[in-house]
Amino acid sequence: MMRVADQVKSVSLSIAIALTIILQCQSALAAEQAKAIFAGGCFWCVEKDFESVPGVIEVVSGFTGGDVANPAYKQVVKGGTGHVEAVEITYDPTKVSYGQLLHMFFRSVDPTDAGGQFCDRGHSYTTAIFVSDSAEKTAALIAKSNAEAALGKSVVTPIHDAGPFFAANDYHQDFYKQTKKIITRFGPSSKAKAYKRYRKACGRDARVRELWGNEAPFAGT
Numbered sequence: 590m591m592r593v594a595d596q597v598k599s600v601s602l603s604i605a606i607a608l609t610i611i612l613q614c615q616s617a618l619a620a621e622q623a624k625a626i627f628a629g630g631c632f633w634c635v636e637k638d639f640e641s642v643p644g645v646i647e648v649v650s651g652f653t654g655g656d657v658a659n660p661a662y663k664q665v666v667k668g669g670t671g672h673v674e675a676v677e678i679t680y681d682p683t684k685v686s687y688g689q690l691l692h693m694f695f696r697s698v699d700p701t702d703a704g705g706q707f708c709d710r711g712h713s714y715t716t717a718i719f720v721s722d723s724a725e726k727t728a729a730l731i732a733k734s735n736a737e738a739a740l741g742k743s744v745v746t747p748i749h750d751a752g753p754f755f756a757a758n759d760y761h762q763d764f765y766k767q768t769k770k771i772i773t774r775f776g777p778s779s780k781a782k783a784y785k786r787y788r789k790a791c792g793r794d795a796r797v798r799e800l801w802g803n804e805a806p807f808a809g810t
Contacts, residue, residue, distance in 0.1 A: 630706025644684030691732035
């Protein structure tokens with residue numbers, strides 16, 4: 590019969606092995622994930638675009654770049670917080686690289702516009718890239734230079750050091766595919782239908798196609 594002390598040792602060993610396996614799995618998962626933060630005007634649109642990219646795990650709409658903690662949507666849009674609408678992209682770098690995401694980002698916006706994006710005007714809708722280390726900064730500078738060369742125009746998109754990212758409330762997450770009804774100026778509509786109408790009316794895809802032509806990865810999707 591196993592003594593109590595031996596039973597305790599056996600249980601402790603089993604727990605230790607289980608914890609080691611869990612930590613190894615968590616480490617492996619972390620190694621397969623990285624984050625990118627881009628501001629490209631309306632975060633509904635940027636979220637929708639990048640959630641279609643193979644290798645992207647999740648895209649969260651939110652705010653960053655300012656000096657107000659946990660800002661509300663209306664605060665940011667009104668101005669004065671310093672924040673811009675942005676997205677936090679979680680991706681698998683073994684399937685899509687940071688450089689590829691940057692390439693797609695520049696070709697999904699009008700990086701020559703310093704006053705906002707498309708029909709949305711003001712600082713909160715301007716473009717920006719937020720980098721977390723020197724490698725990301727170098728990649729962003731190269732992507733910006735390539736975008737300028739491709740367009741033959743000056744690109745005004747700034748590259749900032751990443752700071753706190755504040756997720757927007759649930760109302761704004763996955764807005765483009767929600768079936769929940771809302772009241773619009775055209776009457777009741779699902780969020781998904783309201784999003785499609787807004788995107789077309791705002792002229793996002795038309796302007797992106799005008800700038801980038803066939804290089805635009807998301808225009809018309």
